[in-house]
Amino acid sequence: MEQIILLCMVSICLSAVQAQKFLFNQKWGPAGYKEWRGVNEETAMDKIIKTNELKATQIIDGAATLREGDIAVSSGRAPKICFARSCLWSKSVDGHVYIAYNLSPEYNEMDTMLIKTGMANIEQGTCVRFVPRTHQRDYIDIQPKSGCWSYLGARGGRQTVSLQIPNCVQVGVVSHEFMHTLGFVHEQSRLDRDNYVTIMWPNISRDRLRNFEKFRTDTLGLPYDYGSILHFGKYAYSQRGEATILPKDNNNIQLGQALSLSHIDRLKINRLYNCDDMDD
Known part of the structure; x- marks a missing residue:
């Protein structure tokens, strides 16, 4: 079953790339866009840039603005406070970090599958677990607003993660935004x-x-x-x-990822949340 889902996702990603090549070109594409020569060259952040710049998304979610292209920051709030470890999600007594979520009914079955695959991407090899919200006070509210963006770390109460349909509902983009939700800025x-x-x-x-x-x-x-x-x-x-x-030194090094977390990304999660016993 997992292999079938993976094949479906790859097919969707390839189709999306072909459609994007038709819809965008260097002459009139949004700032930050480059006509890619190969599927493997386009990173999750490249896809986010295309979506957010095309929508000219700067002021979002009321009074919040975007930093670094896709990190939502409320007015008067320090954007890097997470690295004082003051906005981490709570860790359960069983050693896992459970993040409750609410998923908008506007997402169809395929959208839901891709978003949950992005969650599974984060969960694999880490202590993080995404669970549907029941009674939890702190949770993420996943909505198809304008653009792809997330707040940095846990803010307390309901916090929005925007995954616009269809541009942001891609496995790598979803995983990228959830990394911000966990408290990480760009590398x-x-x-x-x-x-x-x-x-x-x-x-x-x-x-x-x-x-x-x-x-x-x-x-x-x-x-x-x-x-x-x-x-x-x-x-x-x-x-x-x-x-x-x-x-530096080697221009052939690939920067970024299109679909999955790197091994070090998973180590980051486990170390930030003191789950080192899960390190490979």
Whole structure:
């Protein structure tokens, strides 16, 4: 059964990529879009950029704005407070981190399957478990609002995760947004990122330079992860289709992921939530 579901998802992803190549091109596509030559080159963040930039999504969910392209931040609230470990989801006595969710009835059966596959992506090899909400006070409300975005970490009470139909209902995009929900920012936001990548500032759209800021985040003692599902792709927010991020020493290194978490992504989750006994 799992193999059948996986084959269906791959088929859907391939169809979506072909449709996107028809709908977008470099001449008039949104900022940050590049005409991709291969399916494997387009990361989850690239898909998010195409959706969010096309919708010109800047002010969302009332008074909240987007940082780094898809992280919702409420007015007057510190965007990086998660790394003081003050907005982590509660850990149960059984060692798991249960995240209750409500799923909008606007999603059809296929949408629901893809979203749950994105959840399973997070759960595999980690202590996180997504459970349908019953009575929980703190929970995520998954809605097909405008764009793909999430708040950073647990805020308390109901918090929205936006997965617009159909652009954001893709396994890699769903997993990317849930990583933000768990409390993680983008990989190239690490304070030590300049040791590993070069930011090509002249190639970035001038009104998107802030998306490449660095922050003093907790690296959890883990190495820089070029292949993280939270890493920007090489052409993120490019103004002329030129690379905006290049790996140092080896330009052939793939940046980011399209579908799944990397091994280090899973280690990050377990270390942040003190579930190291699940490390492979």
